[in-house]
Amino acid sequence: MILTTPNGMDSDTDQPAGPNEPRLSRASAGRLSLYLRSLESFRREGLGKLSSGQLGESLGVSDAQVRKDLACLGHLGQPGIGYSTNELIDAIRRALGIDREWKAVLVGVGNLARALLRYRGFQQQGFRLVALCDNDAAKVGTTIEGLRVESLDDLTAVVRKTGAELAILTVPAEAAQAVVDRLAATGIRGLLNFAPAALKVPHGVNLVTVDLTVQLEQLAFLVQWSAPER
Amino acid sequence: MILTTPNGMDSDTDQPAGPNEPRLSRASAGRLSLYLRSLESFRREGLGKLSSGQLGESLGVSDAQVRKDLACLGHLGQPGIGYSTNELIDAIRRALGIDREWKAVLVGVGNLARALLRYRGFQQQGFRLVALCDNDAAKVGTTIEGLRVESLDDLTAVVRKTGAELAILTVPAEAAQAVVDRLAATGIRGLLNFAPAALKVPHGVNLVTVDLTVQLEQLAFLVQWSAPER
DNA sequence: GGATGTGAACGACTTCACAGCG
DNA sequence: CGCTGTGAAGTCGTTCACATCC
Numbered sequence: 001m002i003l004t005t006p007n008g009m010d011s012d013t014d015q016p017a018g019p020n021e022p023r024l025s026r027a028s029a030g031r032l033s034l035y036l037r038s039l040e041s042f043r044r045e046g047l048g049k050l051s052s053g054q055l056g057e058s059l060g061v062s063d064a065q066v067r068k069d070l071a072c073l074g075h076l077g078q079p080g081i082g083y084s085t086n087e088l089i090d091a092i093r094r095a096l097g098i099d100r101e102w103k104a105v106l107v108g109v110g111n112l113a114r115a116l117l118r119y120r121g122f123q124q125q126g127f128r129l130v131a132l133c134d135n136d137a138a139k140v141g142t143t144i145e146g147l148r149v150e151s152l153d154d155l156t157a158v159v160r161k162t163g164a165e166l167a168i169l170t171v172p173a174e175a176a177q178a179v180v181d182r183l184a185a186t187g188i189r190g191l192l193n194f195a196p197a198a199l200k201v202p203h204g205v206n207l208v209t210v211d212l213t214v215q216l217e218q219l220a221f222l223v224q225w226s227a228p229e230r
Numbered sequence: 231m232i233l234t235t236p237n238g239m240d241s242d243t244d245q246p247a248g249p250n251e252p253r254l255s256r257a258s259a260g261r262l263s264l265y266l267r268s269l270e271s272f273r274r275e276g277l278g279k280l281s282s283g284q285l286g287e288s289l290g291v292s293d294a295q296v297r298k299d300l301a302c303l304g305h306l307g308q309p310g311i312g313y314s315t316n317e318l319i320d321a322i323r324r325a326l327g328i329d330r331e332w333k334a335v336l337v338g339v340g341n342l343a344r345a346l347l348r349y350r351g352f353q354q355q356g357f358r359l360v361a362l363c364d365n366d367a368a369k370v371g372t373t374i375e376g377l378r379v380e381s382l383d384d385l386t387a388v389v390r391k392t393g394a395e396l397a398i399l400t401v402p403a404e405a406a407q408a409v410v411d412r413l414a415a416t417g418i419r420g421l422l423n424f425a426p427a428a429l430k431v432p433h434g435v436n437l438v439t440v441d442l443t444v445q446l447e448q449l450a451f452l453v454q455w456s457a458p459e460r
Numbered sequence: 461g462g463a464t465g466t467g468a469a470c471g472a473c474t475t476c477a478c479a480g481c482g
Numbered sequence: 483c484g485c486t487g488t489g490a491a492g493t494c495g496t497t498c499a500c501a502t503c504c
Contacts, residue, residue: 207457
């Protein structure tokens with residue numbers, strides 16, 4: 001499988017062209033995650049089969065869009081019948097690369113980090129937080145949710161020992177780039193960044209940034225220019 | 231100003247067509263937030279003027295893209311010179327509707343809520359958390375960061391008294407839809423949802439969902455299908 | 461009949477390229 | 483000359499419509 005690489009904005013995932021299977025755009029990948037969430041919910045309700053229309057409706061996506069997205073994963077649907085919930089879930093997890101466990105190290109032990117540590121949703125999707133790092137000497141050595149806080153200086157050792165491939169950044173914006181550079185040097189392959197900063201990552205390291213302020217601003221924008229006049 | 235309404239996916243911001251100023255796509259709006267972050271950083275460094283190239287480079291956006299985005303805000307650039315940092319910041323804040331204070335009520339007092347409460351970035355961008363609600367009787371009446379936790383049953387009164395227009399949802403996925411319905415009834419106009427659930431909002435209420443698991447999945451996807459074979 | 465898979469049409473967004481201004 | 487603003491061209495993604503299969 002190969003993914004299409006439209007505009008950049010973050011990450012620098014250059015695609016070193018593999019075999020020419022049907023391409024999976026990043027937009028599709030984003031929706032696949034959502035389909036997965038819906039499908040799991042449908043499965044809990046005991047629904048074994050569903051149509052593109054049903055799946056789409058729950059998310060506000062057109063049936064055609066759903067079929068297009070799913071078509072990339074192979075011939076999973078049966079005309080006249082629909083898709084098997086279980087097969088879809090498996091196929092999507094495979095396509096997203098989450099049909100296995102991913103280990104992540106959490107860098108920056110603040111309130112957000114604590115919240116993420118206690119969040120069960122990550123585990124459920126196969127993400128495991130295996131280590132904690134911070135440069136605050138007062139925090140190093142303390143234990144949170146069963147994990148000992150390690151020094152930032154030991155980053156390389158920690159990554160190597162735990163085998164973490166991903167890192168979650170919950171450090172202040174000013175410190176973020178420096179931490180990224182150190183993380184890149186450890187061979188980490190993916191970064192989930194919560195700092196409100198535009199980060200540069202070297203080739204081969206993937207970056208996804210979640211800027212909560214940006215999300216709030218988008219919301220304000222929508223509200224501001226939507227219906228009822230004020 | 232009026233915004234273009236491409237595909238839905240979340241929110242239901244129907245655009246009741248206003249005067250035909252240059253349109254601001256949602257994609258552009260997302261970038262404007264990022265420009266803003268960069269511009270503030272440039273300003274802190276004392277940079278009074280900059281070009282579309284400089285601004286774009288810091289974010290991995292082409293200079294042409296930056297100019298196109300900024301062109302919607304009026305004639306701000308001077309050929310041969312560039313843009314004024316201050317003017318740009320003001321114009322973007324106006325365009326995004328954040329040239330004023332937005333009050334928000336936080337519903338669901340868990341770890342994430344605590345992290346958000348302590349996060350200073352919101353205040354800095356003009357977002358103020360003015361109230362806290364939870365349906366857990368054990369939490370009601372306690373105080374966090376100077377805010378008293380109110381009962382969910384008092385939601386309407388709380389919203390009315392504080393004048394909150396936005397709500398931030400940090401409740402479990404199962405509870406989310408019910409809370410949304412109650413919030414919608416209070417006349418809230420925007421929702422920032424952190425629950426991993428596909429929510430339905432009535433007409434006139436705007437929704438932005440931040441699903442942290444989705445973001446991690448995107449990252450796994452990128453790493454999985456990027457360079458170095460494993 | 462009911463639902464999939466898919467080319468073709470369409471629309472939105474991005475990049476290109478250049479005229480025009482400071 | 484440098485940089486903006488902008489039509490034109492190009493690319494990407496979504497919707498339509500229908501042949502096809504159960």
